[in-house]
Amino acid sequence: MQRFLYIFFISLATKIAFAQPSNPTVGDSLKRVLSKQANDTTKVLILEKLTGFYTNINPILALRYGRDAWILASKLRYDKGKILSAISSAQIMLGTSDYSEALFKLTEAKFLSEKNNMPKELTTINLKFALLYTNRKQFKTALEYLSKAKKIQDSLHISASEMPLNLTSGFVYKDMKKNDSALYFFKNAYKYSLKNNLTFQLPTITYYIGSSFWELKQKDSALFYFRKSLSLKAAFNEGRVFYGLASIFKATNQTDSSIFYAKKALIHSHQNNHLQTAIFSAQLLSEIYEKKNDLKESLHYYKITTADKDSLFSQEQVRQIERLAYEEQERESQVQRKVEVHQKALESEIKIYALLVLLIMVLIVVFFLYRNNKNKHRANHLLHIQKEEIDTQRDKAEKALHDLKTTQVQLIQSEKLASLGELTAGIAHEIQNPLNFVNNFSELSIDIAKELKEEIEKLEIPEKDKVYIDEIIGDLTQNQEKINHHGKRASSIVKGMLQHSRTSAGEKELTDINALADEYIRLSFHGLRAKDKTFNADFKTDFDENLPKIEVIPQEIGRVLLNLFNNAFYASASLKNQENFKPKVTVSTRYLTNPSPKVEIRITDNGTGMSSAIKAKIFQPFFTTKPAGEGTGLGLSLAYDIITKGHGGTIEVESTEGQGTTFIITI
Incomplete structure (x- = not known):
């Protein structure tokens, strides 16, 4: 019974999160319009509105309107009507544990929403799925649907779904006993409601914030939010808030306060036809009076509990009868649709036979024409x-x-x-x-x-x-x-x-690129040290240990690597006079498999970098950034020809002024 009550509260709260409070005159107006409306798409929308209107007032009647909307929308092949009625009906079914029907309708609604590109409705459907699987304790699946709803909201910026998404996330994590996470999402929903002046949602949100605090044994915070919820004066919400206060005072042995609030919870629950809350309030009072040895009062509230359970059971029987009637009506509708399909098939067969007769006549005419025009046709x-x-x-x-x-x-x-x-x-x-x-x-x-x-x-x-x-x-x-x-x-x-x-005369052979790169970076470093005793730099290797040997001309690739290493050391060393600067060159290799197997070599320095204008010319013959007398401008041009023309690879450069340069070779 406690489980049923919790599911009912979640169902009620999410409905409030998705719609404005009901105005009694609205329901009467909708019913008058419905009585005069023909069986068309407008009637489907009116039935869907009535479903939402009566969800909090009379769930059985609301479910009847929702099922009528679904059947009519199916007959009319009105996808939007089926989607909206499925969302409204599923909301009630989550509270009444009609999971199979809810799952069927939500699944079809999801398919139709994707087919008709309706992201807002698809977000809501994913939230309904999250609640459905939460009620069934399938939390992993529930979290997957929450993630789907979040992705749609983020990609399309659907602000209207932000509050329901946070509220639903709170319900899921609360049912998972992760009250810290639940509290985080409830507070997000509270902030969004305040920011957008959605005051009609605040009573529900503050109630669940208080409930989460109580689950975390934070009594003062729980009492604060329960009282804040009461201060918002929402009749539909007061019964369960009073019950929450009564539970806190009972747990803290404040018996008089617990009795006071439990009685108020019982009165308000009966006034708003919330039998589940009334049952729990009466049970609480009966238990308290029994502990006080006031057996007369205990028996009195026990009888109220029994009477409310009988009423609830009667409602459940009515709901089951309604469901059986709907299933029968749905079967009749399916039979009617099958009859219509059969009639259409029969009409199609008649048309086919007529066409066959016409075809035979045409063939006879064609035969005579063919005989007379055979030579011409040939x-x-x-x-x-x-x-x-x-x-x-x-x-x-x-x-x-x-x-x-x-x-x-x-x-x-x-x-x-x-x-x-x-x-x-x-x-x-x-x-x-x-x-x-x-x-x-x-x-x-x-x-x-x-x-x-x-x-x-x-x-x-x-x-x-x-x-x-x-x-x-x-x-x-x-x-x-x-x-x-x-x-x-x-x-x-x-x-x-x-x-x-010069045309290369070398022959390609299987070569260990890691060993070749390691040899030439050391050769470059020691060669520069031999020329300039003041030169000093750090170098690092990061080789892929699983790199396979590849067929290259080792002398040519070595010439390319030596040239790039010399340039990298030169660029890094040009900043050696800066304070706390350490010149550094890094060479790394990787084996790429997508889209085709390749070896990648990256040579990175932390030197001066290059502008976009210089990068555009860097592989041109005789272009150099070195001072006169220090470079011919042919090294990178030669390297480009060796890699692209000699080995069918690519050589690219990535550089940022003042930060460094990376040359990327793929073979």
């Missing part, structure tokens, strides 16, 4: 075959022409690239010889200038002239050194051009 058929053959040959010719043009374009492009590579190689070779001459003779000239200075030191020349000659020799030496420096720089550019134009 000629047309041959012409049609010839036309199809011509069209097929034309399509083949057009496709061949398109393929030929595509191949020509590809050949021309390949030839251009080959010619450009040969031209680049030729120019580079031609420039290399005079560059070698310039470099060699500039070094020789430096040595000659040094010898000349030594010989002049041996001669007796006036000090003034000697100083002048020394200045000239110094300028000459400095000029030769600059010629030598820039000659070597030009030589490195030429070498880069030769590498760009």
Whole structure:
């Protein structure tokens, strides 16, 4: 019985959460309109409104209206009417434990809501499912439906469902004995109601906040919210609040207060036809008077309990009779629908037979026409075959022409690239010889200038002239050194051009990328340390241990990795003078399986980063961000060609100015 009472309260509270309080004149007006309304979609909506109106006043009558709405909507194939009537009827069925009928109607309503794209109604249906499975102690399923309702609300911003969602969540967690969580959701519902001036919902919400506090043994908070609920003067709510107060005072041995509130609960429950609350209030009074040895009063309230139980049982019998009548009516409706379907099928068969007779007559006519026009038909058929053959040959010719043009374009492009590579190689070779001459003779000239200075030191020349000659020799030496420096720089550019134009002769072989990356990051670090003793940086490896070996040209991939590591160390070291800054380079590998198996290499530094404008040009030949004399601008271009053209992979860059850069290679 206690379980039944709790379910009834939840049903009543959620109904109040979804609708405004009832006005008695509204029900009379709706019934007058209903009596004059034809069996159409408007009547379905009126029946649904009556269902909601009488839910709190007369659940049996409300359920009758809901079932009538469902049957009429089914006959009219009115999806919206079925959805609304299912929601209203299911609300009552949750309170009367008619779970099978509620489950059937909610399931069909859910299907129709999804079919007709009605997210608001679908949210409400999911909340009803949550309550249904909560009543049946299937909490995992209840929480899944709460999650579905929350996702719809969040994605479509359905603010109207926020309060019912919080209230329903509170009921679910309260039934799960997780009163802290229940209290959280009840308080959210309370805040939303205050914010949106939904004062008619506050009596129910404050009652359940008080009830949750009492479950948590927080008497003072429970009393505060019960009294707050009473102060809102909601007649439908007062009986159970008084009963809650009576229960608290009984548990704390305040017998007089418990009797006082239990009597008020009994009076208000009878006034509002809440027999469940009346039964519990009378039982409470009977138990208290029995403990006080006042057997006369105890017997008096025991008789009230028995009488109310009989009344409740009578209502249950009426409800069961109503359900049986509905099921019978539903069966009759189904039989009627089957008869209609059979009649339509019979009409269809008659139409088919008529069409067959007509077809036979047409065939007879066609036979005579066919006999007279046989030769003409054969000629047309041959012409049609010839036309199809011509069209097929034309399509083949057009496709061949398109393929030929595509191949020509590809050949021309390949030839251009080959010619450009040969031209680049030729120019580079031609420039290399005079560059070698310039470099060699500039070094020789430096040595000659040094010898000349030594010989002049041996001669007796006036000090003034000697100083002048020394200045000239110094300028000459400095000029030769600059010629030598820039000659070597030009030589490195030429070498880069030769590498760009050179076709790789290496063969692909199964290679351990982890080992290759580890080898070259250490090679890069120690190489930079050898060039610059002040250079210092940290490096880290994060390799996928399950990385398989892949077929690559190890020398080419090593060249790419070395170039990227050098750039990363250079970018990090450029900020070494900043306070508390530690240059760091990280290399990591991963094995990707979706959409196809690939190996990913990431090289990350915490250096200066790049702007979007620089990232757009970074793989262009001769483009460099390094100062003059420190980079040729061919390293990343060469790396791009090796990865994309030589190995069919990709190389991408992610960078943020001032934060660092990441190069991502996939092969």
